[in-house]
Amino acid sequence: MVKNVVDLIKKHKVKSIVTVIFLTAYYFCLPKQLFNDPTSTVIYSEEGELLGAKIAEDEQWRFPKNDSIPEKFKQCIIYFEDEYFYSHPGFNPVSMMKAIKQNWEAGKVVRGGSTLTQQVIRLSRKGKKRSYFEKFIELILATRLEIRSSKEEILNLYASNAPFGGNVVGLDVAAWRYFGVLPHQLSWAESATLAVLPNAPSLIYPGKNQEQLLEKRNRLLKKLLVEGILDQLTYELSIAESLPQKPFLLPQHAPHLIERMAKVKKGERITSSIDFSLQQNINNIVARHHAILEQNQIHNTAVLVIDIATRKVRSYVGNTPTTKSNQKDVDIITAARSTGSVLKPFLYAALLDGGELLPETLVADVPTYIGGYHPKNYSERYDGAVPAKRALARSLNVPAVRLLQSYNLEKFRDQLNYFDLRDIDKPADHYGLSLILGGAESNLWDLCKSYANLASTLNHFNETSSEYYAKEFQEPILLKEEVVDFGNKTSEKSLFDAGSIYLTFEAMKEVNRPEGNEAWEFYDSSKEIAWKTGTSFGNRDAWAIGVTKQYVVGVWVGNADGEGRPGLTGLSGAAPVLFDVFDVLPQSSWFERPFDELTEAEVCDNSGFLASPICPKKSRWIPVSSTRTSPCPYHRWVHLDTQKQYRVHAQCQDPSTIESEAWFVLPPLMAHYYKSNNAEYRPLPPYRNDCKNTIGTPMEFIFPKANAKVFLPKNLEGETNELVLKIAHSKPETTIFWYVDDVFIGSTETFHEMAIRPATGKHLITVVDSLGNELVQWVEIEK
Structure with a gap:
């Protein structure tokens, strides 16, 4: 053979x-690929609802090819265009001969004999003349297409590339533009209308030529009735439907997300992680608040919602529905903005994790001067001393700066690298201590991601019998099909332990809610939320970030051009949006207590430090690492006379008659502010008159001497050299508090030296030790 x-x-x-x-x-x-036209970037919600699309580069609304077409449209297009589609090899000789005969008799083209397969070929060969020679080429190519592709694939090619009038190409876009629905939601009448449009899209256009369009549609519906595709009732209901009068605008439920995705998935059909109903609800919330905020010329708001367990972004609202002149197209979620106070919880968790702080430890809230930096609280008032968790809840600036200084600025800056805050990309000395108050910039995406990573660390620890995951810090997910890989289980924490994170969230739960929500905690249905606000310098940025066991919600409010507005704060501007968003989220339980990373300990009832033997005590949960913190330094024995009115000592009172009592004593400056806010605070009783002269002064200035004149030369860089103040104390371990012209500049222990750069002229130097002893000295500076 x-x-x-x-x-x-x-x-x-x-x-x-x-x-x-x-x-x-x-x-x-x-060709291997028949159609190379640019396509629109199309994005759907996780449920398959259209969120929006970006027009193709050639200014055509052309969606990427779909894998299938609805049955209704399939029947309509076949019975209108190519009744023998499933039986011919790409061309229909009978139809071709009838078309040639009619066209010859009419002297012009009055009928086409092309099959759907030939029409697909013609659509792919744009601009070719409709001559018999071209028809022959189309016939050859059509037969080749029939060999290569299935009938269903050919139908999909036609439905995806057929013209539907104007700049509308393809069934998916046409269904939205003319009827405002997805293709599978089209009725028989709507499907029939779209089936007849590609036949003459320039002549028959919705809103025009209504009689011709209606005639063609109804003729097709009649044919479907005759062929048994439609029953009588469906037919009658279908012909009663009205025609579309004008194109609908495509949905724009997440325009900024579309722009973001178009940069990495240009021209693709994307199924996102967005919850359609939630996105709509939050769009409405943002629009409602925008109507209020714009009265104060505040034009922009952004909201991001992340599911903690999956890291999926459930809502992405990049801006308000404002005007182009007010930067409505700016995606605020990715914009670098001053962080305000939203980094404070990270510092609080770091201090707990490092064993350097307990939740109720009193921290100083007094006028502070550190190397020329003079931080102030937003209220410009001071508490003297405040529990650390309360300082966080109230977002006090001075305690945060002092805690950052004590913790170590460089160490904290290095820890921020774990969060991958991409806009914080400079070394610690660039930001200085203002880092904790908004001296750095970050964006809503990275900040929400960071809070989600902490919450997930805590959740996983409780879910895995006290283990962590090796790759806990993850990027949020925007695509439905993506899944986060947290890596293997490990006994090692990624950054902060679960106990420190839990106590941080507990402290954040105590933040005062905005006006109208003061009584939230008294309702059984209320949500327990750990949340933090932030306000940047000049009222340019207002932040609010909230965390529950299931969700992280981040809100930014302000003006995209950086203009500050009076009264714009995180509490007044962003927090109301935050709580409205949580109101439309499912109820979430509170975090479980991570017992293996916490321990019960006796702490001082007054100071929050670990209890000393003479402290009034209470039991509290603290991080295991915090058991090595120092005991309370503020309780000491005080010796009193028999009436307990005056302090005495052995040189002026018979020791056998002295009454000793444990006394809560704060350093003088802390006590000055603390007692004005705490009526129960008892200052130390004064010494009895006959005891004062025997005490002596335990401190003495080493430099400068009384009324000294000091000349400060300049160094090689042209900067004035520092003046180093020095004193001696009979008990060097005593804490000394330094003031220049009644402004507190710092404290020292053991080595009592303080460097300053005073201006020319006279200055009053004051030092006070922790026992209340005071020295003053005048110095005159010459340069």
């Missing part, structure tokens, strides 16, 4: 070569 074929080829060499050439040309005549 093979030998006969070989002999036949040898006998007819020329014919064989021609045949091979023809078959090869026929095989390769059809």
Whole structure:
């Protein structure tokens, strides 16, 4: 048999070569990809609802090819365009001959004999003349397409690339533009309307030529009735439907997300992680608050919602529905803005994790001067001393700066690298201590991601019998099909332990809610939320970030151009949006207590430090690492006379008659502010008159001497050298508090030296030790 074929080829060499050439040309005549037109970037919600689209580069609304078309439209297009579609090899000789005859008799083209397959080929060969020669080429290519592709694939190619009038290309866009629905939601009448449009899209257009369009549609519906595709009732209801009068605008439920995705998935069909109903609700919330905020010329708001367990972004609202002049197109979620106070919880967790702080430890809230930096609380008032968790809840600036200084600025800056806050990309000395008050910039995406990572660390620890995951810190997910890989379980924490994170969230739960929500905690249905606000310098940025066991919600409010507005704060501007968003989220339980990273300990009832033997005590949960913190330094024995009115000592009172009592004593400056806010605070009783002269002064200035004149030269860089103040104390371990012109500049222990750069002129230097002893000295500076 093979030998006969070989002999036949040898006998007819020329014919064989021609045949091979023809078959090869026929095989390769059809491009691998018929359509190379740019397509729109289209994004859907997780449920399959259209969130929006971005027009293609050629200004056409053309969605990427769909894998299937609805059955209604399939029946309509086949019975209107190509009734024998499933039985012909790409062309229909009978239809072609009828078309040629009618066109010859009319002297012009009045009927086309093209099959749907030929129409797909014609659509792919844009701009070709509709001549008989071109028809012949289309026929050849159509047969080749039939060999290569299934009938369903050919139908999908037609539905995705057919013109539907104007700049509308493809069924998916047409369904939205003319009826405002997804293709599978089209009725029979709507499907029939769209089926007849590609036949003459320039002539028959919704809103125009209504009679012709209605006639064609109803004729098709009648045919479907006759063929048994429609029953009588469906037919009658269908012809009663009205025609579309004008195109609908495509949905724009997440325009900024579309722009973001178009940068990485341009021209693709994307199924996102967005919850459609939640996105709509939050869009409405943002629009409602925008109407209020713009009265104060505050134009922009952004909201991000992340599911903690999956890291999926459930809502992405990049800006308000404002005007172009007010930067409505700016995606605030990715914009770098001053952080205000939203980094404070990270510092609080770091201090707890490092064993340097307990939740109720009193921290100083007094006028502070550190190397020329003079932080102030937003209220410009001071508490003297305040529990650390209360300082966080109230977002007090001075305690935060002092805690950052004591913790170590460089160490904290390095820890921020774990959060991958991409806009915080400079070394610690660039930001200084203002880092904790908004001296750095970050964005809503990274900040929400960071809070989600902490919450997830805590959740996983409780879910895995006290283990962590190796890759806990993850980027949020925007695509439905993506899944986060947290890595393997490990006994090692990623950054902060679960106990420190839990206590941080507990402290954040105590933040005062905005006006109208003061009584939230008294309702059984209230949500327990750990949340933090932030306000940048000049009232330019207002932040609110909230965390529950299931969700992180982040809100930014302000003006995209950086203009500050009076009264714009995190509490007044962003927090009301935050709580409205939580109101439309499912109820979430509170975090479970991570017992293996916490321990019960006796702490001082007054100071919050670990209890000393003479402290009034209470039991509290603290991080295991915090058991090594120092005991309360503020309780000491005080020796009193028999009436307990005055302090005495052995040189002026018989020791056998001295009454000793444990006394809560704050350093003088802390006590000065503390007692004005705490009526129960008892200052130390004064010494009895006959005891004062025997006390002596335990401190003495080493430098400068009284009324000294000091000349400060300049260094090689042209900066004035520092003046180093020095004193000696009979008990060097005593804490010394330093003031220049009645402004507190710092404290020292053991080595009592303080460097300052005072201005020219006279200055009053005051030092006070923790026992209340005071020294003053005048110095005159010359330069």
